[in-house]
Amino acid sequence: MQKRLLSAVLAVALLLSLVSCAGTRVEAVDYGDRQNWAVWEPDKTARADVFFVCPTVYGGAEDSYNMPLDDAESRAAFLGATKMEQGIYDADARFFAPYYRQAGLNAYTLSEQARAPYLASAYADVKAAFQYYLDTENDGRPIILAGFSQGADLCLRLLKEFFSDEQLNARLVACYAIGWRITQAELAAYPHLRFAAGEDDVGVIVSFNSEAEAVTDSLLIPAGVKTLAINPLNWKTDSTPADRDENLGACFTNYDGEIETETPGLCGAYIDPERGALKVTGVSPADYPAGLSIFEDGVYHLYDYQFFYRNLQQNVAVRLDAYCSAR
Numbered sequence: 001m002q003k004r005l006l007s008a009v010l011a012v013a014l015l016l017s018l019v020s021c022a023g024t025r026v027e028a029v030d031y032g033d034r035q036n037w038a039v040w041e042p043d044k045t046a047r048a049d050v051f052f053v054c055p056t057v058y059g060g061a062e063d064s065y066n067m068p069l070d071d072a073e074s075r076a077a078f079l080g081a082t083k084m085e086q087g088i089y090d091a092d093a094r095f096f097a098p099y100y101r102q103a104g105l106n107a108y109t110l111s112e113q114a115r116a117p118y119l120a121s122a123y124a125d126v127k128a129a130f131q132y133y134l135d136t137e138n139d140g141r142p143i144i145l146a147g148f149s150q151g152a153d154l155c156l157r158l159l160k161e162f163f164s165d166e167q168l169n170a171r172l173v174a175c176y177a178i179g180w181r182i183t184q185a186e187l188a189a190y191p192h193l194r195f196a197a198g199e200d201d202v203g204v205i206v207s208f209n210s211e212a213e214a215v216t217d218s219l220l221i222p223a224g225v226k227t228l229a230i231n232p233l234n235w236k237t238d239s240t241p242a243d244r245d246e247n248l249g250a251c252f253t254n255y256d257g258e259i260e261t262e263t264p265g266l267c268g269a270y271i272d273p274e275r276g277a278l279k280v281t282g283v284s285p286a287d288y289p290a291g292l293s294i295f296e297d298g299v300y301h302l303y304d305y306q307f308f309y310r311n312l313q314q315n316v317a318v319r320l321d322a323y324c325s326a327r
Contacts (some may be wrong), residue, residue, distance in 0.1 A: 029069065029125050030100060031132035031322035036069070038079045039086065039097040048142040048173055050089045050319055051133060051158075052097040053126055054082045055179070060104025061197035062307030065118040067102045074097065081254025083306050089146055089176075089314045092320060098129035098135070104148055108219060108294050119153070126154045138171075139218050142300065142323055144316065145175040148305060152180035152207065157231055159205070164192045169203065173323045176312070177207045179304045181220060182275075195228045199315060201323040206230055206315070208278040210269070210307060212298035214283050216279070220301060227276040232308040232315070233269050241270035244282045249310030250303075260307075267307055280307060 008036040029036050038054065057077040058067035083099045089095065103118040116158035128300050147155040169192055182205055187193045196301045208229040209220045233242030250266035251259045264327045267282040285297040297299055305312065 001107060007307075015219060017122055028128060029098075029100070031129045032136075036099050036129075037097065038075075038082045038099055038136050039095045041090075041094040041096065042137055044094045046090075046093045046152075048093040048144055049133075049138060049325060050093045050095045050144045050146055051130060052082060052086070052089065052095060053145075053147035053154045054078050054102070054145070055149035055151045056102055056105055056108075057081050060106030065104050065107045067100075067104060069099055069101060077255075083255060083257035084253045085146070085148060086228075087259075088255065088305065088309060089144060089316055091313070091317060093144060093316075094137075096133050098126065099131065100125035105292065119150070120286075122150070123154050123157050126158065127161070130158055132170075134162075138312075140171065141146070142173050142320070143168075144173045145182070147177060149179040149301065152177035155184060156180065156186075156205070159193060160186075160190050160235070160292070165192070172203045174202060174316075174319050175205045176316075177205055177327060178312075179209060179220070179301055180207065181209065181225065182207050183225070183227060189271040191250065195237070196230045196235075200318050202319055202323045202326070206232075208232060208271075208302035208304070209276075210278045210280050210304050212300065213279050215296070215298045218299045218301075220299070221275050221277050226274065229271050229276045229278055229300075231269055231271055231278060232311045235315070237271065239271050239273045241281070242268050244268040247308065248314060250307045251309035252306050255310075257309050262310075264310075269308075283307075 036041055058074050078099060086095055100122055102122045107115045107118040109294045144156045155175055159175050163172060194204045196206045221227050230237050231242055233246040234240060244265045244267055247265050247267060249262050249264045253259050260312050267280050269278050272279050280300055288300055288303055290297045290299050291302045
C-alpha cells in the first residue's frame, strides 16, 4: 500500500513538474472568441476548408519557452507568417488559422526530451482549436490540413490523433506538412496515415525538407534518420531529378501575403535516397542563408514554401479537383 501511495505521489509530482516546465496555464484558450484566431473565414463561398498551423515566430525568452497570446509583437509576426502562406491554399477554400501558444525557437536549442513539454503545450492549443472548428464550422466539408515547420509537426499530431476516425479521414483532401520529417516507422505505427505517391492522390501527407547537396545532418533530419518526401516539382517520391524548368515560380511574399518578387525556374530539386531530404539545385547557401541560428547555412528551411510556391499552389487545386471528382 505504501509503495503504491509513493508511486502515485511521484507520478503526480512528475506531472506537475512537466506542467510547470511547459509553462501551461490553468485556463484553456477560448476558441469561441474570434480574437484567438489569426484568420477565421466562415462566410466565404468555397469547396473546402483549410486548417492552417503557423510556423515558429516566437523567439522565446530566458524564462519563457511558449508564446504568450497577449504579446502584441508576437501576434503581429504570427499573423504575418500565416498570411505569407495563405495564398497557396485559399483560392477555393475557407481559411482557419488559430493563434496558439507555440514553442519558441529557444525550445529547439534543448534536447528532444527537454523540448517535448513545450511542444505538448502548443499542441494542446492546436487540438482545442481544431476540435472547436470541427464542432462549429466543418459540417462534413472537405479538409486541407496545412502547416510549416512547427506547424507541420502539429498538423501531423492532429492527423495521428483525429483522423483514425473513418468518417473524418474520408474528408481529408491532403495534409501539407512541409518543413518537418515523417518516417516510415510512423506510418507503420498509425495505419490510417498515407504518404503521397503522386500529384493527385488524396487523403495523403505531402511533405519535404529543402537543403543543399552538401548537408548531411540538421535539426529537421538528423544524421542517420530517413524521412519520407515528395518532390514538389515533379511529384515523384524517388530520386528522379526535376529541372529548374519545371519550377512554375518561386515567390517571396511579405507579411501581408503579397508577392514581392517572383522567379520562374529559380531552382531544380531531387530527393536524396539516403536522407529523404529534398536537395535543391541551382541556388547557393550564400544567396539563401539559413537565417536562423538553429540551422547551418545550406538548410533551406525558410524557403520550403517560397522556392516552390506556384507548384504548391497548383497542386492544392489539383488535389481538391481530384477529391471532389471522386465524391
